[in-house]
Structures are given as C-alpha cells and as structure tokens.
Amino acid sequence: MYPNATCALxxxxxxxxxxxxxxxxxxxxxxxxxxxxxxFEKYPTPLDFxxxxxxxxxxxxxxxxxxxxxxxxxxxxxRKIVGEFGGEVPKTMEEMLTIPGAARxxxxxxxxTAYGIASGVVVDTHVQRISARLDLTKHTDPVKIEQDLxxxxxxxxxxxxxxxxxxxxxxxxxxxxxxxxxxxLNSLCYAKDKTV
Ligand code: SF4
Numbered sequence: 001m002y003p004n005a006t007c008a009l010x011x012x013x014x015x016x017x018x019x020x021x022x023x024x025x026x027x028x029x030x031x032x033x034x035x036x037x038x039x040f041e042k043y044p045t046p047l048d049f050x051x052x053x054x055x056x057x058x059x060x061x062x063x064x065x066x067x068x069x070x071x072x073x074x075x076x077x078x079r080k081i082v083g084e085f086g087g088e089v090p091k092t093m094e095e096m097l098t099i100p101g102a103a104r105x106x107x108x109x110x111x112x113t114a115y116g117i118a119s120g121v122v123v124d125t126h127v128q129r130i131s132a133r134l135d136l137t138k139h140t141d142p143v144k145i146e147q148d149l150x151x152x153x154x155x156x157x158x159x160x161x162x163x164x165x166x167x168x169x170x171x172x173x174x175x176x177x178x179x180x181x182x183x184x185l186n187s188l189c190y191a192k193d194k195t196v
Pocket of ligand 1: 133174184185186191194
C-alpha cells in the first residue's frame with residue numbers, strides 16, 4: 001500500500017533531522033516544515049544552535065508549540081553534539097540516548113532515516129494505535145510495543161515499517177472512524193473499532 005514511504009520532515013543533514021524531530025512533538029510535520037527552512041538559514045550549524053539564547057530560539061520556533069521546552073532540548077542537544085561528538089550526530093542508540101530531548105523514538109527516527117541504521121522501530125501515536133488494531137502487541141507503553149514489534153518484524157523492514165504505518169495512520173487507519181472499506185488489510189484485521 002505504501003511502497004515508497006519515507007520521513008515527511010524536510011532536512012539536509014542528520015542534525016537538521018534531529019532538530020525537526022524534536023520540534024515535531026505534539027505538532028504536525030507540515031507545521032514543522034514551515035518553520036525549519038527559516039530556522040536552518042538563521043542557524044546553519046550545530047554550533048549556531050549551541051550558542052543560541054533560549055528565549056530567542058523559543059520565539060523562532062513558537063508556532064510549533066511547547067517552544068520553551070523544545071528550545072531547551074535543541075540547545076542542549078546541539079551543545080552535547082558539539083562538545084562530545086565533534087559536531088556530528090552519533091550513530092549508536094546508546095550515544096543518541098545521552099542527547100537531551102532524544103528518547104528512543106527520536107533516536108530511531110534519526111538513526112533510521114538519516115543513517116539507514118535499524119536500531120529499533122519508531123513508535124509514535126500512529127504506530128501505537130495501528131499495532132494495537134492489527135494485534136501486533138497487547139501493550140500500551142511505547143517501549144514495550146517497540147520490543148514486540150522488533151520481535152515480529154524482520155530487522156531489514158524496521159525503518160520502512162514505521163514510515164508505512166505512519167502514512168497508513170494518516171491516510172486510512174485514522175484515530176476515529178478508520179476508512180476500513182478502502183483498506184487492503186480489511187480481510188486480515190479484526191480491530192474492535194473497524195467500521196466495516
Ligand atoms: S481495516 Fe480499518 S482498522 Fe484495520 S488496519 Fe485497515 S483501516 Fe485500520
């Protein structure tokens with residue numbers, strides 16, 4: 001159904017993807033994509049973000065919501081990357097998890113999309129909902145859902161799987177009244193809230 005699925009956040013580098021992913025919390029990718037072109041022009045390198053004043057950056061990203069916390073995370077992440085990783089986003093989950101504002105979901109997005117490294121499965125709200133509907137997990141905690149998905153999905157599909165499920169969650173398997181009549185998984189799915 002979604003053979004060419006990929007990340008919807010525009011970026012030109014792993015660091016830009018990290019920033020965009022931090023900004024995407026509780027915000028649409030569309031809104032983030034409206035903000036990031038001007039943002040990356042104003043702050044072209046991790047060092048520029050590391051040296052930014054939090055209240056100034058917060059104002060620059062105001063329209064993405066939760067701007068004070070996001071500004072703090074972005075500056076913290078930039079300082080860590082400049083100070084400890086030579087200005088490059090690291091390539092392991094272990095190192096990624098030391099970066100402020102980067103939990104497993106963010107780390108999986110950046111490692112998977114920017115570097116093509118499958119360290120886990122991105123579990124966002126769409127993956128959470130659809131994994132339950134398709135009975136791929138009984139858990140509600142994202143960390144446990146991810147562990148279940150890592151057991152049943154071949155590792156070479158982990159990166160694509162998340163992109164595909166996220167697209168499915170936007171296109172058909174929406175939170176309320178999923179469009180099951182149009183869904184190719186209809187005959188396989190026995191979700192309680194199916195609409196056909
Ligand atoms: S049949 Fe409906 S609930 Fe099941 S995956 Fe498709 S859209 Fe989602």
